[in-house]
Amino acid sequence: MKLRVRDVFIAGALPIHTYISRKSEFGLTYEFRLHNVVDMVGFLTSIVGPSKTGKTVLCDKVIGQDRYVDFIGSDFKDTEDFWETIANKVGIPLERDHTEIRTIEGQGLAGTKEGITTFITESFRSNKDKVIQYFTANNLVLLLDDFHYASPSKQFEIAYQLKDAIRKGLRTIIISLPHRSDDAIRKNADLSGRLNLINIEPWNTDELREIAVAGFNKLNMQIDLKIADNIAKESLSSPQLMQSICYNLSMILDIDNIDNPVMPDQDILDQAYRMTSLNLLAYQEVARKLKTGPNPRGQKRKTYMTIKNEETDIYELLLKAIADDPPTVSLSTDSIKRRIDVLLGDIADKPDRVKIKAALDQMQSIMQSSEPMYQVFEYKDDEVYIIEPLFLFFLRWGIL
Numbered sequence: 001m002k003l004r005v006r007d008v009f010i011a012g013a014l015p016i017h018t019y020i021s022r023k024s025e026f027g028l029t030y031e032f033r034l035h036n037v038v039d040m041v042g043f044l045t046s047i048v049g050p051s052k053t054g055k056t057v058l059c060d061k062v063i064g065q066d067r068y069v070d071f072i073g074s075d076f077k078d079t080e081d082f083w084e085t086i087a088n089k090v091g092i093p094l095e096r097d098h099t100e101i102r103t104i105e106g107q108g109l110a111g112t113k114e115g116i117t118t119f120i121t122e123s124f125r126s127n128k129d130k131v132i133q134y135f136t137a138n139n140l141v142l143l144l145d146d147f148h149y150a151s152p153s154k155q156f157e158i159a160y161q162l163k164d165a166i167r168k169g170l171r172t173i174i175i176s177l178p179h180r181s182d183d184a185i186r187k188n189a190d191l192s193g194r195l196n197l198i199n200i201e202p203w204n205t206d207e208l209r210e211i212a213v214a215g216f217n218k219l220n221m222q223i224d225l226k227i228a229d230n231i232a233k234e235s236l237s238s239p240q241l242m243q244s245i246c247y248n249l250s251m252i253l254d255i256d257n258i259d260n261p262v263m264p265d266q267d268i269l270d271q272a273y274r275m276t277s278l279n280l281l282a283y284q285e286v287a288r289k290l291k292t293g294p295n296p297r298g299q300k301r302k303t304y305m306t307i308k309n310e311e312t313d314i315y316e317l318l319l320k321a322i323a324d325d326p327p328t329v330s331l332s333t334d335s336i337k338r339r340i341d342v343l344l345g346d347i348a349d350k351p352d353r354v355k356i357k358a359a360l361d362q363m364q365s366i367m368q369s370s371e372p373m374y375q376v377f378e379y380k381d382d383e384v385y386i387i388e389p390l391f392l393f394f395l396r397w398g399i400l
């Protein structure tokens, strides 16, 4: 039976019909690895990978949404006890701070009967035990997603709490972005020897292409491999972008209503790319901020005329160079210079390498001093690394 487009290309959740199983180290799939480690008592599973590479969807696929209870890092407030946050969400009645007063009868000095009074705050321990008991009895997994959104001190506290809990059988997965919670989890001596590590690699073009091939196949269309490749290259390393573009392309081709849709030409593909960029308008503001560059403090910036007759300054030129063909996730200063030389054609005073480096450094500090949303690429060791593929896609296809 022919499926509907919306059930095939799913950009925001687990795609049933276009789920691609990728190989990790030693040719083992990520699914196989997660499946094998999640039940190991005494171990914590740490999944680390770049944004939107399929970390959450991997857990959906392997564990199933009904078998895990998920939290995100920002759910854990510094002021609230970790176990209480979890107990609240799963609906375990909380042990309120009841302080137990125990008097142990004993012999006092000079034969008088005297008691030793002890105060024990029981709530903390019993909430923890109740949570562990609830999770093990119901065969549930605790999933701490986007862990990097917890404050660094909270991350350490959680790691400390989990050390003991995993020994008692609590199955836990922690998901985070590369380098963002290494200290609390992966470099934490308390947890060393108790960690199952899964590193999710960026997607390559071959893996991305499979999404299009599998999906169009489900829609009764044999997509031309060259076209699937073209979409995969635009998607850079993002399966989400691949799903979105394929969805929009299917809409343009009206696949739900037409039995033999035409094979798209470059114009139709470009249309699908532009349509996809409409959902990424949040990056317009990011692009504008970078294009404006630092405050020129009253001085007029030097402008350059491109071969397309556009008057640009160094910051606009840099963005144009980064957005140029072919799309790529990393670019050296020299290759950016070569792209700028082509954009400017035959003019005499093109910006030199020193000027290009200085402007890239400025962009880097603008991004670093802005909110996380603005951290779309990184300039270090003479190389621009695209962190957010969606941003590069927007630069190429969106309205700046």
Ligand SMILES: Nc1ncnc2c1ncn2[C@@H]1O[C@H](COP(=O)(O)OP(=O)(O)OP(=O)(O)O)[C@@H](O)[C@H]1O
Pocket (backbone or CB within 6 Å): 010, 011, 012, 013, 014, 015, 018, 019, 020, 021, 022, 049, 050, 051, 052, 053, 054, 055, 056, 057, 058, 146, 211, 239, 240, 241, 243
């Ligand atoms: N194995 C896969 N096969 C096909 N598509 C996938 C796969 N993994 C991810 N995707 C696509 O990418 C989207 C994003 O995946 P997911 O939300 O799991 O990424 P993430 O790494 O958890 O992102 P974030 O860092 O933002 O939390 C999915 O909704 C789906 O469209």
Ligand SMILES: [Mg+2]
Pocket (backbone or CB within 6 Å): 055, 056, 057, 145, 146
């Ligand atoms: Mg996620």
